[in-house]
Amino acid sequence: MTVFVPHKYQEYAIERIIDTEFIALLLEMGLGKTVSTLTAIDKLLNDYFEIEKVLVVAPLRVADDTWAREVEKWDHLRHLRISKVLGSADQRRKALAAEADIYVINRENVEWLVGEIGPTNWPFDTVVIDELSSFKNHQSKRFKALRRVRPKMKRVIGLTGTPAPNGLIDLWSQIYLLDQGERLGKTIGGYRDRYFVPGQRSGHTVYEWKQKKESEERIYEAIGDIAVSMKAEDWLDLPERIDRTVPIRLSDKAWALYKKLERDLLLPYADADVVASTAAVLSNKLLQMASGAVYDEDRGVKEIHDAKLDALDDIIEAAQGKPVMVFYNFQHSLNRIQQRFPYAKTLRKGKDGVEDIRAWNNDETPLLLLHPKSAGHGLNLQESSCQTVVWYDQIWSLEEDQQANARVYRQGQTRSVIILRLVAEGTMDEEVVKAIEEKAAGQEEMKQALKARIERVRDDA
Known part of the structure; x- marks a missing residue:
């Protein structure tokens, strides 16, 4: 057990949760959102008697591990009873029937939960939405399900470090789940009309919404109360973080194959061709090739080069026995890394995953391979002596990039951390890293970067 001595910003966050019936904690990664929220919930349950039954909606791995582990970690929270509404339908029903203070469910099962209980019998007066940004799609089933039962909630707490990863257009549905449309409007249409103008469109279908002048200031003023x-850099005295690009030079043969696919959108092979039929597919194929392999039309793997594997070998050797964390994006990258380094581990699901986290934090795992989508939220992996994080594959998502890096570089880290990106020279890797560095990564940036590359290739032809 650990004694909780809150930082000043945590004291403020706890007070705001208690004083505000619906609130968004837009705290950057590493600022201890979970323990602050649990502390406020404990006070509301057991000191003020203002709430009775709490539901936490979270990403699956976070639901399975983080909330229960935080209760076990802090001495002032150990009396709280957690029931994990996970697993099969029968297991979920059993967990719902159990006596507990806090019920935790993964966001994929929100629709099931609302259907199982029904709006009329909704028992949870307090709902915590861990990673509020995962409800940014107003057309998603999970959003529509929570919207049905929102009037039954006395308190709503939304937690996220990245509320608008793709722009302020994402905010409406998140804020609606807090205040039922009081601040940004009752409908997404009204929100768009008030703060945005149509951009790219096809007939009546608008694919892009552009902010009106001063919209950002007006939106943040509307939801300010x-x-x-809070930003981590304003509150935490974290050790140094060093970001470096490791240039990877492709062999003449690999470079020729890369340029051929970029130019012709086709790599012919005897058994199955590699074909890029759309801009998105081409971007993905080029990123795969930059990392050393590419899927053909039959989902077979064509190996292109080992340059990144060799670079990773050098990095692991330079770490001198300290753990190394590696992020991959493609399954064939994972497979090839595991073939080169058989001792590498991944995070499993459920109880096995909890054991994997424990082993990593106790320096029992020398090389941990993670996918940014599955390891982006809620995992506390900073207790190991790892100081080296490697991005083997490059990704377009700024949100996933930030969340993934924060698994190690967060509150509790006492050592400097170096973030290394393996970037194949002259390839799409460079475009992705440029977008990430400019903090403008996203689907549109991918399309524009690819369009520019295709134009350059054609001009050089």
Whole structure:
């Protein structure tokens, strides 16, 4: 057990949760959103008697591990009873029937939960939405399900470090789940009309919404009374973080194959061709090739080069026995890394995954391979002596990039951390890293970067 001595910003966050019936904690990664929220919930349950039954909606791995582990970690929270509403339908029903203070469910089962209980019998007066940004799609089933039962909730707490990863257009549905449309409007249409103008469109279908002048200021002013925004750099005295690019030079043969696919959109092979039929497919194929392999039309793997594997070998050797964390994006990258380094581990699901986290934090795992989508939220992996994080594959998502890096570089880290990106020279890797560095990564940036590359290739032809 650990004694909880809150930082000043945590004291403020706890007070705001208690004083505000619906609130968004827009706290950056590493600021201890979970323990602050649990502390406020404990006070509301057991000191003020203002709430009775709490539901936490979270990403699956976070639901399975983080909330229960935080209760076990802190001495002032150990009396709280957690029931994990996970697993099969029968297991979920059993967990719902159990006596507990806090019920934790993964976001994929929100629709099931609302259907199982029904709006009329909804028992949870307090709902915590861990990673509020995962409800940014107003057309998603999970959003529509929570919207049905929102009037039954007395308190709503939304937690996220990245509320608008693709722009302020994402905010409406998140804020609606807090205040039922009081601040940004009752409908997404009204929100768009008020703060945005149509951009790219096809007939009546608008594919892009552009902010009106001063919209950002007006939106943040509208939600300011229910949003607590804090940046880690303003509050934490973290050790140094060093970001470096490791240039990877492709062999003449690999470079020729890369340029051929970029130019012709086709790599012919005897058994199955590699074909890029759309801009998105081409971007993905080029990133695969930059990392050393590419899928053909039959989902077979064509190996292109080993340059990144060789670079990773050098990095592991330079770490001198300290753990190394590697992020991959492609399954064939994972497979090839595991073939080169058989001792590498991945995070499993359920109880096995909890054991994997324990082993990593106790320096029992020398090389941990993670996918940014499955390891992006809620995992506390900073207790190991790892100081080296490697991005083997490059990704377009700024949100996933930030969340993934924060698994190690977060509150509790006492050592400097170096973030290394393996970047194949002259390839799409460079475009991705440029977008990430400019903090403008996303689907549109991918399309524009690819369009520019294709134009350059054609001009050189």
